[in-house]
Amino acid sequence: MPDQDPAADGACPLPDAPSGKPSPQGLGDALGQHQSALQRHFPLPDLHALSEQARLRAARRRRVGGSLAALFLLLGLGGVWRWDPAYRTDTLHTRVGEQRLVALADGSTVFMDTDTRMVVSWHVRSRQVALTQGRARYTVSPALWRPFEVDAGVARVTVTGTVFDVARRDAASALVYLREGSVDVALPERAGTRPAYRLSPGMGVAVHGRDAQLLRQEPAGFTGGWQSGRLVFDGVPLSEALAELQRYLPVPVSVDDPMLARLRVSGVFQVARLDQLFDVLPLVWPLQVERAPDGAVRLVPAPDARGR
16 A cells, blocks of 8 residues: 555644654644644633632622521521520428528529428529419519519419519419519419509409409508518407418417407517417416427317306
């Protein structure tokens, strides 16, 4: 077959290297002759434009991510505010005959009467107290956005800053008395959620089940200085006075005779010395004190009074 001239086909012959293979310099010279054609058919990307596009995409992702994070944060905070979870709980109680002043974490104070139990819970947007038994005086530190609530079962008290007393004798009854400021009293046993009463100083509410009575003077059990260790009675029947004294005594006290039960009691009694009261009563009234081996006290008519 005859030899063909490479130049006839328009090809560009490569100079031979001494070894018989194309040299790098020869290959570069050959590609250089066709550089324009190669750039037209295979253009190189704009590295600056690519870098700018990547930067814009990254910035857009950061903005979207930041917006989503902010949205999730707001939704989370809104849920916490609506849910109002408790982040701290304190259980407080006093023994029979004990009285104690407790300073709360928010600056409020609670003076707890004898045999009183309550649970204080601190929430994101509220301060809540569940009074399960006994009596207490609350002096509340003001906080408009974080109300102070006392749940006494059949009555619920809501305040922002004030001084008031709450007593709970049993599951079906409660008594609220306001000394300073204002409070709203709701009755959960009744339909609706609106407060049933808004009290002014010197007013109270006595609740028993679904029934409630508005009081315009201090109830008998709240008079005097119980919060300073004194019980004051002003002409109350002996049976009622003993019921109040019983709350401070670890042993049962009873009076069965109707005439004795109706005797009127007036005076000031020190809570720390109530045991001495039974030594004084026989000197004042025609009765005697019987003490059982278990410490129980029973008031009975004196022997000479029975014959009258």
